[in-house]
Amino acid sequence: MEIGPIWRALMRNKTGAVLIALQIAVTMAIMVNAISIMQERARVMARPSGVDEHNIFHIASIGFAEDFNERVTVEEDLNALRALPGVVDAIQSNSVPMSGGGWSMGLQTEPGAEIDGTGVALYFVDEHGIDTFGLELLSGENFTATEIEWRERTQTKWPDRTIITRAMAEALFPDDPDSALGKTVYINDDEPITISGIIKQMQAPWNGWNGVERVMLVPTHTLFGSTRYIIRTEAGLRDELMPQVEQLLAEREKGRIVRSMRTMDETRERSYRGDASMIKMLTFTIVLLVAITALGIVGLASFSVNRRTRQIGTRRALGASKVAIARYFMTENFIISLAGVSIGAALTVALNMLMVETFALTRITWYLVPLAMLTLCVVGQVAVFGPAKKASSVPPAVATRTV
């Protein structure tokens, strides 16, 4: 290998090589940190909501008629929905996971206004809540029909029982979350509420919240004027049942409007639309940067080949085979790329530290750095292949040309 002479020659004519190495370094720093952000976004997007997303849809019902009886309508709607063939179960609730809008309260293990409660998202459900959402009850028991209360918008009193997620149990009782079942916690500073069940997982309506899995189910029907029905269907029947449900509700009661019917899949897609767009934008940026870097390498190598045509001919005359000439340029590029990715590794870590400190982003995964180094070296070799091949085709007779 001619690494020594190539390095020494580069050092004597280094402007172009240094610029390309710096371009590779900057590309690597941006690429790795962008991938790290994408990984973080993808991880957030991939979090399970805890509910049977593919078979659930929801629809809003808003009463407007003067004689609109909300309680009767809800009871009859739920009976009709649950009787519909293909429907597994249905409930009235105030919100669904990932919808972006819902209720939150604070729970505390001791009563008192001076104590900071642990934030929790709450869903008003009846005894069909666990079944409708497809939740897994880890311990305790479900609500019973007799426990379900009717709540008006102005009411401040809370039921005396709740079912919470495992994550909420861990937040309330970090030393012994298994002991949460049966314990009394306090809502509204001093209203006691007993934990009657623990469910494995369920997400809050807000996916950006750091307590996204802290959820409580409250055994309540609401009388807020507008409500939302959540319907779970048998597998594969969701899309078929959606128009039927819409028609059923519209025809059953003319004193309200039904709207905003949406699947949970759509709710998830809307919820993470910003993250998905960011991933696409960053992917495009990375591809663009790598392409520009590759073009820079092609440009430098092509210029180098054109500038050194006589030198290549001389080398050929002195015994270099075509392969040896191509190898010379590939090696030269590899040295530049190696210098670039080495600087890039340091730059990547520095940029990441800055971003972690400034924007509270996560640290890059260790393997991204060597992977990016390898990728950019391979990109460099692919990019230089054309110019190297062109160099190898310079005939040895060029050495004797005087013009």
Place this chain on the structure above:
Amino acid sequence: MLSMQNISMVYRTDLVETHALREFSLEVEEGDFISVTGPSGSGKTTFLNIAGLLEQFTGGRYELDGRDVSSLSDAESSAVRNEKIGFVFQSFNLIPDLNLFDNVDVPLRYRGFNTAERKRRIERVLDTVGLASRMKHLPSQLSGGQQQRVAIARALAGEPRFLLADEPTGNLDSHMAMSVMELIAEINRDGTTIVMVTHDPTLAEMADRNVHIRDGQVSDITTDTQFAKVATG
């Protein structure tokens, strides 16, 4: 050493066919010092390119050191050039970014010698041309005559049996030209076969045989050169 029989070289384009060499025959014996002269466009450089395996010819037969080199592959031609032929070019063709040591090292690396062997050869040939003390200098730090000496050292480092020189003094003043010619003559006296293309009749006279080319053919071979006269007394 070198035997060309009825070599022809035709350059073709869509419109024109140019016969650079036609029915060109030449025999060069081991240890010969041949000068090749002729007017511009006569085919001197084409002859040199073919003799040095820098170009494929279109017809005829060429044997170099007893081996038919008419249809060698590119890799085989490269290997033969590297092992058997040394080149000295009019413009020296040193690599400007490499110091003298690395310049002389170029053909030796292609030969596959180990580091110690390369170093030994480089130091020896640079010493032969009187530039051992300047091996870390760049070509641009040398005079034209010194650069040509380095080029000669590079040609000799692989110990070729055949040295091809293309106007080796074309870019030098008369003093430096004479110094380089003396070096070439000395190399020939040491047993290396030399074929030198030149425009300069005075330099051509220094060879023991002059081949004059006209219109792609050998028009005259003179053995009555100054060198031949001195050699034969």
